[in-house]
Amino acid sequence: MxxxxxxxxxxxxxxxxxxxxxxxxxxxxxVIKESLMISEKSFPDIDExxxxxxxxxxxxxxxxxxxxxxxxxAIYIGSESHPYAVKPTGTIVAQALGMGNGYTCAxxxxxxxxxxxxxxxxxxxxxxxxxxxxxxxxxxQSAPGDILEYTAAxxxxxxxxxxxxxxxxxxxxxxxxxxxxxxxxKPQKKYPSHAGSFTGEPSYFRHVMSAAKMLMKKNGTVPKxxxxxxxxxxxxxxxxRVAKKLGFTEKQISDGMLVTRIGNTYxxxxxxxxxxxxxxxxxxxxxxxxxxxxxxxxxxFDILITENIxxxxxxxxxxxxxxEDKVYGDYLKYxxxxxx
Amino acid sequence: xxxxxxWRQIEEKYNLVGTLCKDCKKKHFPPREVCSCGCYDLxxxxxxxxxEIVTYTVIxxxxxxxxxxxxxxxxxxxxxxxxxxxxxxxxxIVQCSESELMIGKKVEMVFRKLLEKGEKxxxxxxxKFRIA
Ligand SMILES: [Zn+2]
Numbered sequence: 001m002x003x004x005x006x007x008x009x010x011x012x013x014x015x016x017x018x019x020x021x022x023x024x025x026x027x028x029x030x031v032i033k034e035s036l037m038i039s040e041k042s043f044p045d046i047d048e049x050x051x052x053x054x055x056x057x058x059x060x061x062x063x064x065x066x067x068x069x070x071x072x073x074a075i076y077i078g079s080e081s082h083p084y085a086v087k088p089t090g091t092i093v094a095q096a097l098g099m100g101n102g103y104t105c106a107x108x109x110x111x112x113x114x115x116x117x118x119x120x121x122x123x124x125x126x127x128x129x130x131x132x133x134x135x136x137x138x139x140x141q142s143a144p145g146d147i148l149e150y151t152a153a154x155x156x157x158x159x160x161x162x163x164x165x166x167x168x169x170x171x172x173x174x175x176x177x178x179x180x181x182x183x184x185x186k187p188q189k190k191y192p193s194h195a196g197s198f199t200g201e202p203s204y205f206r207h208v209m210s211a212a213k214m215l216m217k218k219n220g221t222v223p224k225x226x227x228x229x230x231x232x233x234x235x236x237x238x239x240x241r242v243a244k245k246l247g248f249t250e251k252q253i254s255d256g257m258l259v260t261r262i263g264n265t266y267x268x269x270x271x272x273x274x275x276x277x278x279x280x281x282x283x284x285x286x287x288x289x290x291x292x293x294x295x296x297x298x299x300x301f302d303i304l305i306t307e308n309i310x311x312x313x314x315x316x317x318x319x320x321x322x323x324e325d326k327v328y329g330d331y332l333k334y335x336x337x338x339x340x
Numbered sequence: 341x342x343x344x345x346x347w348r349q350i351e352e353k354y355n356l357v358g359t360l361c362k363d364c365k366k367k368h369f370p371p372r373e374v375c376s377c378g379c380y381d382l383x384x385x386x387x388x389x390x391x392e393i394v395t396y397t398v399i400x401x402x403x404x405x406x407x408x409x410x411x412x413x414x415x416x417x418x419x420x421x422x423x424x425x426x427x428x429x430x431x432x433i434v435q436c437s438e439s440e441l442m443i444g445k446k447v448e449m450v451f452r453k454l455l456e457k458g459e460k461x462x463x464x465x466x467x468k469f470r471i472a
Contacts, residue, residue, distance in 0.1 A: 013435050045435055047411035047452040051465065055451040083463060092465060096451055098386075291443045327435065336413055 003303070005067065008060030009275040010053045010137075010156040011262055011322035012044045016334045021150050024331045032150055035234020041153040041263025043329070043338035044139045050079045051089045052110035053156035055096040055138040061133070061158045062097055066165065066315045069098040073130040075105045076121050078114020078267045081139045082107050085187060089137075097133070107316045111183060112138075112232055115157065115267040115294025120299055122161035123170050131162040135198060138266035142338065143191035151235055153263025154338070155322075157271035163215035167309040168278060168287070171302040172219055176211040183294035194294075200238070204292050208232065208242050211298035212290045219302050223247040227285040231274035232255035234264045248288075255280060262322055267293075274303075276319040281305045341408055341457070341472065346464050351384075354455030356449060358427065360385035369427040389449030391423040396433065396441055411453040421447055421469055432468045445470040453459075 018108045019042045022029035033039060044053070054077050062069055075097075082089045090105035108114040108121075114134020122132035137156035142148035161170075182203035185192040195203075198271040208231055216222060223229070229248045236259055244255045256273030258265075265272055270291040276288055287303040329337070351357040359370035361381035369387060376379050396419035417433040419441075433441070434450060447469040454464045 045452075046455070047434065047468070048415055048455060049463075052451050052453060059451075095350060096465070099354060327437070 001166050001306075002123060002163055003161065003169040004159050004278070005131070005162050005165055005167060006061045006065035006160040007275050008057040008064070008158050008317070009013045009272050009319040009322060009335045010046070010056040010060070011042050011265075011272070011319070012053070012108045013047065013325060013327050014043045014329050014337065015040045015326045016021070016043055016331070017327055018150055019126065020331045020334070025145055025149070027178045027326055034337055035237070037149055037240070038151055038260050040261065041151060042155060042265070043226060043334055044154040047133050047253045049083045049139055050077070050081050050137040050152070050156070051083050051092045053139070053154065053240055054083045054089065054093045054135065054158060057097060057135065057137065057156040057158040058097045059135060060317050061160050064312065065160050067123070067131055067160065067162070070100045070102070071131055072099050072133055072160070074103055074122070075099065075133040076108055076118035078108040078116070078118045079138050079237055080109055080111055080114065080185070080266055081141060081173060082109070093182065098318035108226060110297060111293035111295050112234070112269060113297055113299055114286050114288070115289040116133035116291035116299040119159060119161065121158070123173060126161045127161055131160060133158060133160055135159050136271050138268055139277040139338070140264060140266045141191050141339070144189070144335070148192070148194070151259070151264040153265045155262060155265035155272050157275050165308050166306055167312045168281075169304045169306055170212060172215065172284055173298045173299060173301045174211060174215045174298045175297055176207050176214060177297035178207070182295075182296060199294065200277060202239055203294065203296050204232070204234065205242060205245070207296050207298040208290050208292050209246060212288065215288070215300035215302055221302070223252070225286060226252060226288045228256055228281065228287045229253050230270055230277060230287065230289045232270045232298075233259035233273065234269070236260045239310070253283070257289050258319070258323065272319060278309070279313060279318040279320065281309060283307045283309055341453070341464065343462060346462065349466075353454070353464070354451065356387040356389055356423075356467055358385050358387060359383065365448050367425045367427060369429055387423050387425055389423045389467070391469070392426060392446055393433070393443055393445045393447060394422050395442070395443060396420070398438060401407040408455045408457055410455045417441060434470050436471050440471050442471070449472040467470065
């Protein structure tokens, strides 16, 4: 059986409310909150980046597992905010996790789905008998004044994937990808550009729905076979609407829906939702996870919780505890710390 | 700070790796070549990263005067932290309000950016602490 042996999340402590950003942008907070379905977002401290957040989440993942860090053969981190354009994030994280030197590594980038792509690589390597650390971290950047400023947040979710003491079996995974220019950033640019409403129907909705339908068709399942569904969450509206279109209920998506309280953590967004579900799921329950990355593609996963989850959930620092441990900052503090 | 020095300090900065004297069992941080008991037979020891604040100060005026740019905003908190295993070290305490600070307060290690050698330079990562 191949799947998730352990998991860990990290969300920075700072939050900024939509009202604060709306004040700076001269916009109406009520309208923004209604259209994006988000009340506040996380932002990193000045000394936090993708590598530091991946280490924090990775340390929770490995300290809650019996597998020695030296017995892990690879590390893959997906992000669109790797600290260096050239020099891997993965080696920094592996060093901090005590993985020794006998591992392979490469960083992944596919907008907001680099993390699920990393899990797919880990899944296939685990089938060959290897233990792999895979996940995502992002300190999402947005130009001051851009609509993205209300949602671009920070967080990390890391996983240990292998064959031993699996808590969440990955039964299957499929992808749906196409060349769709909805959101991009060129190497020398600080902030991403996006195609406005084009990011909706032909981009997010087409890919998420196609991948989720493909997965269910291949495995002979229907929405009611799943206890939880987690979708990429760039705002509150998109995942709610996609769930409804696919035939999932509010109840199925509510536990994995974090965007309304922490914002869009980009490549970590759907995976943090998965962490929040793994924190509470019971043996025998089934999860459908579907990510979305601009450019564009969706990875969909069929996940089944095993008996091992009960022991694994004990004394683990939960995603919910990170969501609740927060300090509010004003717009100036946000600019000084989070915008580079 | 020169690149070779940043590289040599990676274990120490990332994972609080110090030394343990095989003779008198004393633990040191930062790592030492020779123990205060005179013994040269030391092995690596990884501290757990838990400790308490011995004393602290809030820095309100910047005194940065070199090419290494630290990742911190004024005001920031510097503290002497005594690790549970014995040794003390100086470290920044991150994301705490001044009202949370107290001598004897329990703290735990976090992994953060320490400094970079200018915009083009390499980033040094390592330990800081937060209120546990
Ligand atoms: Zn000694």
